[in-house]
Amino acid sequence: MNIKLADWASVAEIIGAFAIVVSLYLVSSELSDGNRETRAATTQAILDSAMAFNTDILRYADVWEKVLSDEQLSDNVEKRRAIILYNAMMTLNENRYRMSKTGYMEYAEDSLQGMIDLQNYEAWRKSPGAAAHSAEFLEFVDSMRSRGNTE
Numbered sequence: 001m002n003i004k005l006a007d008w009a010s011v012a013e014i015i016g017a018f019a020i021v022v023s024l025y026l027v028s029s030e031l032s033d034g035n036r037e038t039r040a041a042t043t044q045a046i047l048d049s050a051m052a053f054n055t056d057i058l059r060y061a062d063v064w065e066k067v068l069s070d071e072q073l074s075d076n077v078e079k080r081r082a083i084i085l086y087n088a089m090m091t092l093n094e095n096r097y098r099m100s101k102t103g104y105m106e107y108a109e110d111s112l113q114g115m116i117d118l119q120n121y122e123a124w125r126k127s128p129g130a131a132a133h134s135a136e137f138l139e140f141v142d143s144m145r146s147r148g149n150t151e
Helices: 007-060 061-069 076-101 108-118 120-125 135-150
Strands: none
Touching: 007 061, 007 076, 061 076, 076 108, 076 120, 076 135, 108 135, 120 135
16 A cells, blocks of 8 residues: 555645644633633622622711602712712713623613612712713713603
């Protein structure tokens, strides 16, 4: 049995093609693992920020309770705290809004609509904290405010 050079070349091509398929599979597996780890780290960061926010809310639970119930705030200090807490909640909402725009997570507008319907919205909207948000997000919440007022 005499094997020609062309036969060896064909065998080498088959082995090479197989090696490429195997290496592509291994690379895609590594990418998948990396994406899963990144997604887990991002999710953990979101949960950590939510926990930090909840800690602040607990610290000023009396003010936050008044914000959520639309109760009258008693003094300027309480009003400033309410606006700061409100801004923190809106920052959390903007982050979630941005993640939904990139397809990372779904965005539930119901909780944001509840925030926008509160009387503190107008005070927050005029505050420097609101000015720090993106124009796109402010336009989005303003449109929700308009929509909520007409329903």
